[in-house]
Amino acid sequence: MSLRHALLGLLADRPASGYDLLKLFDTSLAHVWPATQSQLYGELNRLAEAGLVDVSAEGPRRRKEYTVTEEGLKELRAWLVAPTQQQPQRSELLLKVFFFDLATDEQARAVLAEREQRATAYHERLMELRTALEDEEGPFTSNGLIALEYGLRRAEMEWEWARWAAEQLG
Amino acid sequence: MSLRHALLGLLADRPASGYDLLKLFDTSLAHVWPATQSQLYGELNRLAEAGLVDVSAEGPRRRKEYTVTEEGLKELRAWLVAPTQQQPQRSELLLKVFFFDLATDEQARAVLAEREQRATAYHERLMELRTALEDEEGPFTSNGLIALEYGLRRAEMEWEWARWAAEQLG
DNA sequence: CTTCGACATGTCAGTGATGGAATATCCACC
């Protein structure tokens, strides 16, 4: 349900087309709220129907540029201050942990090692992203860095936990 | 897709009915892979159709008791050692952080404070669950504690981050 | 002048989760 607010948020900075927004998603919001092209175009049309955005310009190649309406901004601000519902956390990894008794110790260790690796790799990617972000000056940079820090801390937590868990198995 | 494996995993410990499994989900797996009643019964029927479980007994009130088949166990073990796909992380909280410029500092702080509170409350709940688990001896206790530790660490990470983030706003 | 890559939008089938309603049985208690 928040894809809608992600779009409104990006459009609040500046008008953009679906294509623009798709790229913005891939860069800025990729780690926070990934979305596919089909979702995005569909939601844009629904947003326009609901009067939260307007088509402010049409360009070549059927390009439609969207702008948030007053109503859209209102909706966005209301969402920002509404209580954040935390979505139920499903974790395939932890599910496997639950059933570790069905595997050998070696197999269990492999599962944990895989996660540790992934977490460190992800951490590195985020560190690169951070240095990249620090150079350029975008509208979402400083807030983006706060969100990014969450990812970094989470990755650290994950590999520390994975190591600890592997010890527990012994 | 892993609901299937969650069910197989629980049934691998002992045969059970849908109703039993629902209760097991609510207690043991609630924090790891929540599932609703409609999902669960549906998946059980599909599992039986696929030959991964058998109806091993029928009791009063149309109760059907399911048991994993050899094939089901095979599937479960294959899943355990297969690479764990990490599902894309959508976070409504981080999305809000991205758009903090649209809110007042006060509002942003409130969002962060709410999360900090939730994280500490969740941490407390998990601590209680841990002491409860440590007393009783279940089949999944020791692995459950490893999974639970993940939740604890994550909650700690979250409130530390929320505090840090609030400082950044100043 | 053609072709290739980037730009740009739309649609659809399949899958899985949500939430609620409908149905029925058994048991304990009054």
Added chain:
DNA sequence: GGTGGATATTCCATCACTGACATGTCGAAG
């Protein structure tokens, strides 16, 4: 003997996400 609560299963409408397919335009490079 009737009622309420726990046991137990099934179905359905709705919604969101995925991944793929379909369609078409423009600009630059050769």
